[in-house]
Amino acid sequence: MRTIRLIGEIQAAATLALRVAFTIAVLVLAGAGLFIYHKRHQFFDRDPNVDNHVPVARHNREEEILFVWTWLTLVLLGILYQVWSA
Numbered sequence: 123m124r125t126i127r128l129i130g131e132i133q134a135a136a137t138l139a140l141r142v143a144f145t146i147a148v149l150v151l152a153g154a155g156l157f158i159y160h161k162r163h164q165f166f167d168r169d170p171n172v173d174n175h176v177p178v179a180r181h182n183r184e185e186e187i188l189f190v191w192t193w194l195t196l197v198l199l200g201i202l203y204q205v206w207s208a
Contacts, residue, residue: 137205144202151198155191 158165166184169175 140205144198144205148195148198148202151191151195155195158187158191 162184166180168180
């Protein structure tokens, strides 16, 4: 009986910590996305040092970053929803 009570107390204390941690993680990921969006021309524009640096290659590189960032954001939002709804 003691073990069950101990697990219940740990769960009650850990729930708040998980909520705060995942909220901070989502905010950091959103901030990183905004930073990359703000600096997108610096990151994804033409590089004069690269041969055959065509617009299609730049667009593909930008899409890769966007897909990965979107997937990570959706995963963290799903976890955040589960943590806050518990």
